Amino acid sequence: MAALKHPLAGLKVVEIAHDIGGEFAGLLLARMGAAVVKLEPPQGSPTRAVGPFARDRVGPDASLNFWYYNSNKKSVIADLAAAEGAAVLRGLLGDADILISTLQPAALRALGLDLAALTEAHPRLIVLSVTPFGLTGPWADYKSSDLVALAAGGPLNSCGYDDHSIPPIRPGGDQAHHTASSFAQIGVMLALLERQKTGRGQLLDVSMHEACAVNVELANPYWFYPRVNVQRQTCRHAQPSPTQPALFRCADDRYVYFTLIVAEPKAWTALVNWMASKDMALQLTEPAFTDVAYRQAHFQQVQELVECFFLVQDSHEAYRDGQAAGLPIGVLNAPEDLFDDEHLKAREFFVEVDHEGVGPVTYPGAIYRFSTFGEAVRTAAPNLGEHTAEVLGAGGQNQKEALP
Amino acid sequence: MADFCWMGVGACATRLLADFGAEVIRIEDRNRLDMPRRLPIYKGDVRTYGEEDANPDPNKGGLFNNYNRNKLGVTINMRSPKGRALADRLIASSSVVTENFAPGVMERWGLTYDRLRDLSPQVIYARMSGFGHSGPHAEHRSYGPIVQAVCGLSYISGLPGEEPSGWGLSYMDNEAAFFNASALLTAIYHRNNTGEGAEIDVSAVEAGINLLGPILLDVTVNGRSTRDGRYPTGNRLEHPDAAPHGVYPCAGEDRWIAIAVFNDAEWSGLTAAMGDPDWARAPQFATQAARFAHQDELDAHMGAWTRDKDRHALMHALQAAGVAAGAVQTAEDTNDHDPQIAGRGLFFELDHPVIGEARFEGTPIQFSRTVQDTWRSAPLLGEDNAHVFKGLLGLSADEYDDLAAEGVI
Numbered sequence: 061m062a063a064l065k066h067p068l069a070g071l072k073v074v075e076i077a078h079d080i081g082g083e084f085a086g087l088l089l090a091r092m093g094a095a096v097v098k099l100e101p102p103q104g105s106p107t108r109a110v111g112p113f114a115r116d117r118v119g120p121d122a123s124l125n126f127w128y129y130n131s132n133k134k135s136v137i138a139d140l141a142a143a144e145g146a147a148v149l150r151g152l153l154g155d156a157d158i159l160i161s162t163l164q165p166a167a168l169r170a171l172g173l174d175l176a177a178l179t180e181a182h183p184r185l186i187v188l189s190v191t192p193f194g195l196t197g198p199w200a201d202y203k204s205s206d207l208v209a210l211a212a213g214g215p216l217n218s219c220g221y222d223d224h225s226i227p228p229i230r231p232g233g234d235q236a237h238h239t240a241s242s243f244a245q246i247g248v249m250l251a252l253l254e255r256q257k258t259g260r261g262q263l264l265d266v267s268m269h270e271a272c273a274v275n276v277e278l279a280n281p282y283w284f285y286p287r288v289n290v291q292r293q294t295c296r297h298a299q300p301s302p303t304q305p306a307l308f309r310c311a312d313d314r315y316v317y318f319t320l321i322v323a324e325p326k327a328w329t330a331l332v333n334w335m336a337s338k339d340m341a342l343q344l345t346e347p348a349f350t351d352v353a354y355r356q357a358h359f360q361q362v363q364e365l366v367e368c369f370f371l372v373q374d375s376h377e378a379y380r381d382g383q384a385a386g387l388p389i390g391v392l393n394a395p396e397d398l399f400d401d402e403h404l405k406a407r408e409f410f411v412e413v414d415h416e417g418v419g420p421v422t423y424p425g426a427i428y429r430f431s432t433f434g435e436a437v438r439t440a441a442p443n444l445g446e447h448t449a450e451v452l453g454a455g456g457q458n459q460k461e462a463l464p
Numbered sequence: 465m466a467d468f469c470w471m472g473v474g475a476c477a478t479r480l481l482a483d484f485g486a487e488v489i490r491i492e493d494r495n496r497l498d499m500p501r502r503l504p505i506y507k508g509d510v511r512t513y514g515e516e517d518a519n520p521d522p523n524k525g526g527l528f529n530n531y532n533r534n535k536l537g538v539t540i541n542m543r544s545p546k547g548r549a550l551a552d553r554l555i556a557s558s559s560v561v562t563e564n565f566a567p568g569v570m571e572r573w574g575l576t577y578d579r580l581r582d583l584s585p586q587v588i589y590a591r592m593s594g595f596g597h598s599g600p601h602a603e604h605r606s607y608g609p610i611v612q613a614v615c616g617l618s619y620i621s622g623l624p625g626e627e628p629s630g631w632g633l634s635y636m637d638n639e640a641a642f643f644n645a646s647a648l649l650t651a652i653y654h655r656n657n658t659g660e661g662a663e664i665d666v667s668a669v670e671a672g673i674n675l676l677g678p679i680l681l682d683v684t685v686n687g688r689s690t691r692d693g694r695y696p697t698g699n700r701l702e703h704p705d706a707a708p709h710g711v712y713p714c715a716g717e718d719r720w721i722a723i724a725v726f727n728d729a730e731w732s733g734l735t736a737a738m739g740d741p742d743w744a745r746a747p748q749f750a751t752q753a754a755r756f757a758h759q760d761e762l763d764a765h766m767g768a769w770t771r772d773k774d775r776h777a778l779m780h781a782l783q784a785a786g787v788a789a790g791a792v793q794t795a796e797d798t799n800d801h802d803p804q805i806a807g808r809g810l811f812f813e814l815d816h817p818v819i820g821e822a823r824f825e826g827t828p829i830q831f832s833r834t835v836q837d838t839w840r841s842a843p844l845l846g847e848d849n850a851h852v853f854k855g856l857l858g859l860s861a862d863e864y865d866d867l868a869a870e871g872v873i
Binding site: 116281 | 480526596608610658703718721791795797802803
């Protein structure tokens with residue numbers, strides 16, 4: 061892949077991102093070859109203060125949270141609240157293609173930044189704003205977080221346990237921010253296509269709240285059409301009314317996800333044959349069970365036999381054999397399991413990134429593979445201010461040396 | 465775009481291009497109806513999606529309407545040689561071809577990237593699948609919850625020591641769709657610059673692994689085990705030391721509010737909003753670190769305080785006090801009672817000849833120049849056959865009528 065061209069090579073991006081939504085958007089562009097300069101305050105991006113930290117070396121250059129979202133970028137210190145920092149931003153915008161900002165309206169006003177005016181002053185500039193609620197509206201300056209965004213936007217309402225005395229449970233991994241970043245990337249690509257046609261940039265105002273509100277899958281059509289709200293269920297689709305469990309515990313105390321479909325003859329036969337191959341089909345081989353109506357009437361019995369079937373085999377064995385039988389089944393991998401996955405190994409998915417003082421670190425590889433072009437080789441996230449001098453020249457060097 | 469996509473992922477991805485002006489021609493099979501045409505998501509009729517109609521009206525399904533607005537719809541029987549020849553003509557007049565079948569289906573029809581390039585030299589061929597088009601699991605059965613399980617996203621979601629709560633939606637169908645749309649747009653941008661097309665292979669599992677976040681580096685750098693019984697942590701965070709950080713009960717049935725406090729200033733705002741209760745002055749709540757270490761006790765106090773309050777009134781009161789708080793909103797709330805969303809016009813209505821007026825999810829981006837071109841709801845089955853086959857491809861009336869009579873279209 062290293063030999064392939066990078067589709068965004070030559071594009072210059074300036075990133076003012078104080079949360080991982082903006083940083084992930086910048087990363088997606090950097091991985092496609094754009095040159096991303098991340099402007100940070102003297103104490104560093106707030107994301108550098110968030111753990112976990114590499115080998116417990118707590119500090120701005122050891123945050124794994126920062127590493128994950130800031131590969132392939134350059135770090136330049138610029139205090140935008142001070143005249144010198146504002147001048148640095150102005151200088152970089154002179155030939156920038158894209159400016160990323162996560163600042164909410166009050167923060168922009170405090171810094172004297174007017175994003176719409178920037179697109180007037182720099183007609184080719186694409187300004188990508190990624191904020192909790194968007195730049196306009198009554199909640200524009202409300203505070204948010206991944207949990208709050210998932211709650212107010214709707215996805216959280218669909219996630220949790222069958223037991224509704226337990227609150228809705230946040231799915232892991234900052235997915236509200238990731239959803240906003242996904243739309244940010246789509247917006248930038250649409251704006252780049254627009255610029256190819258017209259030569260003009262524009263302002264893109266991405267709302268994390270709205271991104272979540274359109275990322276609820278069936279909850280929206282269930283409201284648009286039958287006008288019903290879905291109810292959360294343990295590790296399976298929220299539905300208007302309860303459906304049977306889909307998570308099965310295995311002998312190794314791990315889980316598989318499997319939707320038991322008794323109505324479809326092919327899937328039913330495959331399941332019974334698979335269970336019979338382990339002498340676990342029991343009554344299910346009886347002629348009565350060839351009748352769909354009978355199976356549906358005895359669903360609870362079927363469910364219990366399937367539960368027993370999974371309890372006596374290991375989760376990965378069940379995943380392998382079930383898929384081999386043509387059944388839709390997935391093992392619930394923990395992150396550490398992924399590195400042993402034969403499929404991911406065969407596709408050479410994971411990549412190694414050298415981190416000074418730590419050595420090679422395994423990162424996830426490309427999200428998409430193109431036959432004629434590809435991602436930039438992944439490089440380590442920058443140390444705080446690592447590129448100040450390089451990017452700003454001698455003035456930057458002075459600024460760097462003035463740091464505590 | 466000759467769009468062979470079906471189900472959710474593919475249709476959601478190509479919808480994003482259709483919204484912004486691409487002429488997307490959905491190719492369907494009358495004998496193998498797209499699942500969203502069959503799922504019983506109907507006006508005035510509440511069913512789970514498993515409770516299918518035996519003989520569904522293919523033009524009545526709300527989910528299909530939701531995913532296929534702004535597209536043209538044609539039908540081709542790809543099992544017939546004449547159908548495949550017709551598809552070839554459609555591809556020859558297209559610059560993008562998309563599909564999300566199980567690997568091997570397009571090959572069975574002869575539609576490899578090489579063949580597509582013969583038909584349309586600068587073609588972009590986007591292939592969207594659960595596991596990608598190479599490797600030993602390429603042909604695994606796959607849909608959203610399976611992708612979420614295999615990539616790790618389900619496992620990292622839930623209460624410690626309990627079974628995972630995972631996801632109550634096919635999050636990865638949507639996220640894979642968004643990444644596929646970005647990949648298509650990137651390939652178009654590249655082609656505009658270089659004249660070069662591309663074959664695109666997106667594995668939803670690999671996209672999902674990219675969404676795990678820094679927990680993955682905690683494993684690879686620090687040797688962290690996520691199977692130690694303390695992970696995942698439900699609604700609490702491991703990093704940073706936010707507390708309170710949870711979802712608390714409110715007045716009403718199954719009503720909740722999310723509250724997240726990251727520092728002393730926000731804690732002061734919270735306690736002021738609570739009327740400075742005595743318990744909050746106890747030493748175990750004096751610092752952020754102390755609050756983080758005593759979350760069981762803290763959460764009990766929080767829940768007791770929120771329990772009789774209206775979730776929206778509380779959200780606004782806490783936001784006024786400088787605290788990140790959000791009511792847990794349903795689709796009903798975001799659609800009909802959310803002034804922030806309503807003011808920005810996220811959702812919109814379109815009429816449909818069978819369904820009538822229906823609501824749609826818009827794009828959560830306000831563009832100052834680019835215009836979203838929303839011109840129609842989803843096509844009826846085969847609605848645009850005449851327009852596409854006669855109008856765009858130039859079939860004569862006789863040819864067209866013969867194909868229709870032979871069941872090719």
